[in-house]
Amino acid sequence: MSFKTPRALATGLGTAHSGTHHWWVQRLSSIALIPLSVLFVIPFAGALGQGHEAVIALYSNPFHAIVAILTxxxxxxxxxxxxxxxxxxxxHHKGWLTAALTGAWMLSGAAGLAGVFAVLKIAFAG
Incomplete structure (x- = not known):
């Protein structure tokens, strides 16, 4: 028998027991993307149309490579x-939900890893 009120039992839990955390991480990542996007796009836009050598020179700089990886x-x-x-x-179907969540996780993870690998390859191997 619990002596907690229904509100005390539900506070901060949400349907998956992590709703507040998920909400905060989503907001913080969107805020972090503002300066990261600016720091990523401006140098990248300057290298557009200048050829392969310009991109290699840009991402051989550790600052630009780290910003690209973080972005x-x-x-x-x-x-x-x-x-x-x-x-x-x-x-709403449990099987489709599991499949869709797994697919989204795999897609975003694979694309993110491919992007990070590409920047690391440019930064270290040229």
């Missing part, structure tokens, strides 16, 4: 959380 990692983590919310809101 890719945060963007795909943010994408995954957004997809998770949409899938949980609109897919």
């Amino acid at each position: 890719i990692a945060v963007a795909f983590q943010h994408l995954h959380q957004g997809l998770q919310v949409v899938i949980q809101d609109y897919v």
